Amino acid sequence: MSQLIPLFVIIPLVAAFLIPIIGKFLEGFQKVLTSVAFLSLSVLTVYFICAGTGEPLLYTVGGWEPVRGIPIAIYLVADGLSIFMLAITSVVGFLVSVYSISYLNRFTAQNNFFALLCLMMGGMNGVVLSGDLFNLFVFMEIAVIASYALVAFGIEKQELEASFKYQVLGGIASVLILFGVTMLYWKTKTLNIADAGNILRTSQDKSFVVFTQLFLITGFGLKAALIPFHAWLPDAHSSAPSPISAMLSGVLIKAIGIYAIIRLFFNMFTLSDEMAVTITALGAVSMVLGSFLAMYQWDIKRMLAFSSISQVGYIVTGIGMGMIILARNGDQRVAALAISGGLFHMINHAAFKGLLFLNAGAIEHETHTRNMKSLGGLSRSMPITASTSMGASLAISGVPPFNGFFSKLIIIIAAIQGKFYLLAALAVLISIVTLAYFMKFQKYTFFNRQGARDRKKIKEVPFAMCFSMIVLAVLCLGLSLLIFPGIREVVLDPAVRVIMNASEYAPSITGF
């Protein structure tokens, strides 16, 4: 079974390699291959989830065995958290690739689009699976360079400007992360996350660790677009083609930002109170400011991008609260609740934010505008888009029985039980603000008849686009089932267990 792990990286990379070569001669090859590749990744993930063994699965690249207990090979590690992230990336990736089949018809250079999409997927899967600091950096760069190109895919003024801004800030983030990796290698003389964790646990040099942690938080915070590092996100996510926005907002900032922070700060560094407070504070600030900035936007995709900042703030706040409680040796059950709330919100956010960006793409596809002021009355001409986006809006604002309600509820309950009353109050308040701006989106786009001129020409989008939107809307409802113990134990609990028993990660890989 552990022999299957490299497939998660190999399949997208091979697809990315084949598409420009064969796609040149064979019409439609790129679309079919991408969808089939991502579907097979989804099937593999489901197999891994169902087979869930509890023990992390290891794959040593090249089969190099450890020498005197020191791991020298590149490790690919598939534990509960990695498989949970893989589930998000591959399912959203598959739906986005199906959606792109129709959406891309008005673009040229479709081969490049699908090749870059596969490359981005391979990079993200690599980040999630890598058990090695430097490979985490390399795979992260593969994913972000592909995303730089995809943001600029429209090659109009705005796209190019957004991509340039994204690249400058992303470049600085990469430099900071590489610097952090260098410092860690200097101190520990190893790149393996588990091995470095073992060495850092016994090291006495506190100031060095804090110094490195600050660089890594800044770097990965830039990638995850936490406020105050968010400046690139609204531009990049709103300028990219809509399926790519769904990938960036739904998956990329989680896989290379939040996942990396969780993995390094729980499983490698020993938990420290001040870092936990820093991370929670960043999350809380993002949660509050992101939603207030979203209120003032009239561009649909810009509003969704700011809302991504706010929702990522929820995730980071949930996980950060768990971190604080664990660092202070508080109640284990409350910490587990906070962390599971954060992870639950992560998978939910991938579903509803992906869906909302696909809706925005459908609206742009038919009306050629993203400005809410010039839209209106679309609920009659585009019933599927209207109903699915209504579902997603209710889910993101936390209305039962949609999934967003349950994850926010868990985070708020954990905040109250952990005595973070201010955070609990903020989470409730921001949920209401979120409802407000999504009501604005619904009203101006789908119901307001005043803006509706010559709306007769507008039809529902083609089948492939509808298919993805409907599946994601069903997921928005269906993911609330994760609240039930039987399903939660299979999907969510292995990931939570990896984070809760943070110090068991290193022994399970190096053997001591």
Added chain:
Amino acid sequence: MILYLLCFLLFLIGLYGVITRRNVIKIVIGLVFMEFSVFLLLVLVGYVEGGEAPILDETIVSGPFVDPLPQAMVLTAIVIGLASNAMLLAIAIRLYKKYGTFDIRKINELKG
């Protein structure tokens, strides 16, 4: 020690360039400076005073060896840096074609 300080100086020069310059190309050059200062640090980390090439041979058995891993890492990092710099410059050329200027103050379609 002086070498590490020079590395840091190079990093600061790059950062200064990225923050203060108005020209797109100069911003890219600043970023390249920052990248290469970290690459230099990476090479320095593997350097051992008086070390030899880490090749096991009958003649060389003792002696301190330099650490070969940072050298492999820095090569990979340079290749990645090449890809991202090529991407940046390609975007810069496209920007020039669309806006007719390299001045970052005039490239401001997006607000926020």
